[in-house]
Every structure is written in C-alpha cells, then in structure tokens.
C-alpha cells in the first residue's frame with residue numbers, strides 16, 4: 420500500500436478539523452478525497468505533507484511513518500502537492516517555474532554551479548528535458564518562455580502540476596486542480612492525470628469539487644464531512660450512498676451520472692462496503 424492513514428485526528432483549538440479518519444491509498448491508484456467546504460480535505464493534505472502535525476493516529480507512506488518528518492523531508496521522500504490557491508512565481512517564465520521546483524534535486528553541488536562545471540551543465544540539460552516533456556503533456560511547451568502570470572487560470576493550474584512533477588514524486592496530492600477550469604479544460608485534465616499515472620507509475624490523491632473529474636478518474640473515493648468519514652468505496656458505491664446523495668453531493672452526482680457513465684466511469688470493479 421502506498422499511503423495509509425489510521426485514526427488520524429487534528430484539532431485547531433476547540434475545532435476537530437479531522438476526526439478519526441482512516442483510509443488506504445493503493446499504489447498507482449487515483450484516489451479522491453471529497454466532501455463539502457470545510458470538511459477537512461485540505462487539512463488532510465497538510466497533515467500528509469507535514470505542514471501540520473496530527474494529534475492522534477498515524478500517517479505512513481510506503482511503510483514509513485511520516486509523523487516525525489519535516490515537510491522538506493517528506494517532499495524528498497517522494498510526496499509532492501499542488502495548492503488550492505495558485506502559488507507560482509509571477510515574475511518567472513513558465514519554464515523557470517518548472518525548473519525552480521527541482522533546484523534542491525540537483526546532483527551537482529554549489530561549487531559546480533559557481534564554476535559552471537560539465538556536471539552542472541549535464542544536470543541543467545536533464546532538468547530542462549524533463550521540464551519540457553512535462554510542459555508538453557500539459558500543452559504548455561509553446562509558452563515556455565512566457566511570464567507565468569500571462570497564462571490563463573487553467574494553464575496556471577496545469578503548470579502547478581507540471582512543477583510538482585519535477586520533484587519526481589511517487590505520490591502526488593492535487594488540491595482542486597480543476598477549480599476555475601471550463602468543461603474542455605477539465606476533460607483535458609482528466610486525460611493528463613491518467614497519463615501521469617501511466618508514464619510515471621504515480622499514486623494520485625485528488626481533492627476536487629468537480630464531480631465530472633472525480634467520478635471518471637478516481638478508482639476509490641473517501642467522503643469527509645465536518646472532519647469525519649461519511650462514506651468510502653468506489654465511485655459507483657459512493658454516488659449511490661444515501662447519505663452522500665441526500666446531504667452533500669446529491670445534485671452534482673446525479674447531474675454527472677450520465678456523463679461519467681458514458682465516459683466509462685472508473686471504479687466499475689467490485690463494490691466496496693460503504694461506511
């Protein structure tokens with residue numbers, strides 16, 4: 420198993436933002452963490468990446484307890500993320516934004532950089548090749564030299580994913596990647612996420628309100644509400660779960676049922692027990 424949360428609880432003062440949450444994300448799967456606003460989804464990402472420390476429970480990635488690790492150690496361990504609010508370097512170009520992510524990954528050291536040694540240039544060339552390959556996946560190679568803030572909102576979101584991928588992660592956490600995207604852009608995003616999984620053998624956890632995206636790319640869903648688990652299972656199970664339908668996702672899920680079905684919605688396998 421890739422990522423495993425067991426009985427994780429996080430409190431902010433008197434507020435229990437995440438309460439006794441457990442789930443397991445299988446290796447190379449695309450896993451959706453969904454729920455209404457304030458459900459605790461971003462807090463779970465912040466706990467996995469070490470931004471916050473959980474009060475109870477455990478978070479393990481590929482068998483290692485992430486609890487004692489700092490965010491930078493967790494990133495080096497192969498966990499990368501994007502943010503709900505776009506965090507690009509506005510003055511840098513698209514390519515520079517991608518490259519800056521992996522400065523810490525350079526194999527050649529500071530001396531090599533200062534002296535501009537052959538090792539430095541080899542590193543530089545390899546990183547630029549990887550960046551251009553990723554920019555191409557997201558149709559951003561043609562604007563590699565543009566200042567990042569000149570991109571559309573959807574393109575900036577895709578650039579954030581490309582930048583996170585520069586860290587060569589094993590686990591990618593995407594926080595609302597489809598926010599602000601139109602239908603066509605969201606369709607493109609679905610293909611790009613699937614491609615990344617295939618190409619890099621990636622495990623993906625997706626926080627997303629766009630049910631068109633969630634229902635068709637995720638194999639497993641975990642639904643939070645007020646920090647607690649409301650339901651879990653395949654998209655088929657979750658979207659028919661009475662509590663999910665009635666209380667939180669009903670209209671969206673019903674609306675998207677047709678399009679997700681016709682797109683061959685993921686998760687058609689054995690139905691899991693919904694809690």
Ligand SMILES: Nc1ncnc2c1ncn2[C@@H]1O[C@H](COP(=O)(O)OP(=O)(O)OP(=O)(O)O)[C@@H](O)[C@H]1O
Pocket residue numbers: 431434436454455456457458459460461462463503
């Ligand atoms: N640093 C913090 N200090 C205090 N409360 C916080 C903090 N971070 C999150 N919260 C609270 O924890 C709860 C869960 O917030 P969180 O951002 O994780 O929800 P979410 O499911 O990601 O919501 P959304 O879909 O709106 O992004 C909310 O009530 C929020 O106000």
